[in-house]
Amino acid sequence: MTKSTFYEQVYEIARLIPKGRITTYGAIAKALGLAKSSRMVGTAMLHAHDPRLSVPAHRVVNRIGLLTGKHHYDTPTQMQELLEAEGIAIKDHQVQNFKELFWDPLIDL
DNA sequence: GTGTTGACCCCAA
DNA sequence: TTTGGGGCCAACA
Numbered sequence: 001m002t003k004s005t006f007y008e009q010v011y012e013i014a015r016l017i018p019k020g021r022i023t024t025y026g027a028i029a030k031a032l033g034l035a036k037s038s039r040m041v042g043t044a045m046l047h048a049h050d051p052r053l054s055v056p057a058h059r060v061v062n063r064i065g066l067l068t069g070k071h072h073y074d075t076p077t078q079m080q081e082l083l084e085a086e087g088i089a090i091k092d093h094q095v096q097n098f099k100e101l102f103w104d105p106l107i108d109l
Numbered sequence: 110g111t112g113t114t115g116a117c118c119c120c121a122a
Numbered sequence: 123t124t125t126g127g128g129g130c131c132a133a134c135a
Contacts, residue, residue, distance in 0.1 A: 005133085006131085007132085018114055023118080025116075029118090036129070036130045037118095037132075038130090039117045039129095039131080042116040043114085043116075043117095043133075044132090048116095060116080062117065063118065070116085080120085
């Protein structure tokens with residue numbers, strides 16, 4: 001944990017996201033003590049495309065539940081498909097019932 | 110060692 | 123109410 005980079009920390013939190021739930025970049029950043037640097041979380045997710053990391057990046061959205069990162073997937077619809085496969089409804093690239101599906105990493109801690 | 114970039118967030122007009 | 127701009131910090135060239 002001492003030598004792990006900031007990205008590793010983000011991946012760790014992301015892996016804790018329960019199936020069928022989602023969280024936000026800001027929530028993860030805050031959990032790491034960098035509430036003002038939520039951008040780093042998104043950047044970390046960009047590197048999370050590696051399957052070995054087992055990071056459910058599709059469960060991470062911005063604060064309004066918008067699938068901002070879908071454009072970085074193989075196909076623009078893949079992120080939405082993955083979320084819908086877990087029972088999360090998507091409409092206009094936005095997560096429906098976002099408030100209910102939202103999972104705060106701080107709670108798990 | 111310096112500068113640019115970025116899957117964001119918050120505040121002020 | 124909507125829109126615009128600043129900030130923040132780590133990784134990369």
